[in-house]
Structure formats: structure tokens, C-alpha cells
Amino acid sequence: MHKILAALAVAVVAAGPAAATEKTDVMKPLHQFVDGFNKGDVKTALAACADQTSIIDEVPPHEWHGAGACSTWANDFEADGKKNGITDGVVTLGSPRHVDITGDRAYVVVPANYTFKQKGKPGKEIGSTLTVALQKGPTGWRITGWAWAKK
Secondary structure, three states, X not given: OHHHHHHHHHHHHHHHHHHHHHHHHXXXXXXXXXXXXXXXXXXXXXXXXXXXXXXXXXXXXXXXEEEOHHHHHHHHHHHHHHHHOEEEEEEXXXXXXXXXXEOOEEEEEEEEEEEEEEOOEEEEEEEEEEEEEEEEEOOEEEEEEEEEEOO
């Protein structure tokens, strides 16, 4: 009996780092997307997306899906920014509220802040939520859907 309990304890301890590593891997595309966004590097940001993606955001037309959805969103985001005089956007992510992994699928909910300038004046969206779905494929985890919600 003691051997079984000892083996179980070892298995639980060994699973901890594996689970932490998997969660870190799931978060990599989110950080890649945000880092690319913050640097104005659209190519890097879009590389975090799967080709087939679904997006809901406050920017018109508010919903994108299908092949190339991330690229279409980026174009619409840029056009909306130009129209409204929005520049210098920076997103910061907080600690995830959820990182749920089931096989090759993941669900992440993370608090986020967005700071920017609108017509030269500072603006911000503090306490927003970024919710992301991901799928693991041959090249690793990719974003298959995301939604941004202002507080």
C-alpha cells in the first residue's frame, strides 16, 4: 500500500511541471500576438493565428471568421485607427484567469489593458478581458478564436 501511495505521489509531483510547461506553451501565441501588435509588427502577430480564425472585437464590423480572418481584422483595425486618430496602441496582459487544456484544444481567459493616443491625447481601456481559443497542430499552438471585451 505504501508503495502505491509513494508511486501516486511521484506521479502527481511529476505532472505538475509538465502541466505548467503545457500552460506556458499555450500562452506563447498570445504573447507573440500581443508583442507583434505592440511593436507594429503585423506579420509576427498574424503568425500566431491559425488560418481559420473567429474574432469578436469592438472595432467595426465587430466579427470576422474564416480563412485569413486575423489579417482582415488587422486591416480593419488599422483603418478604424486612422479614421479615429488612434495611434501608439499597447496591450498588456495580466495573469490568466483560466488556462484550460483538453487534448489539442485550449481555452484562455486573461485580463488585459489597452493604452493608446487618440488625436494626440492619452486613452486607455483598463480591466478588459481577452478570451482566446487555441488548437495545437504540427507547428505548435495557434489562435483559432478570440474576443476582446471592454470593462
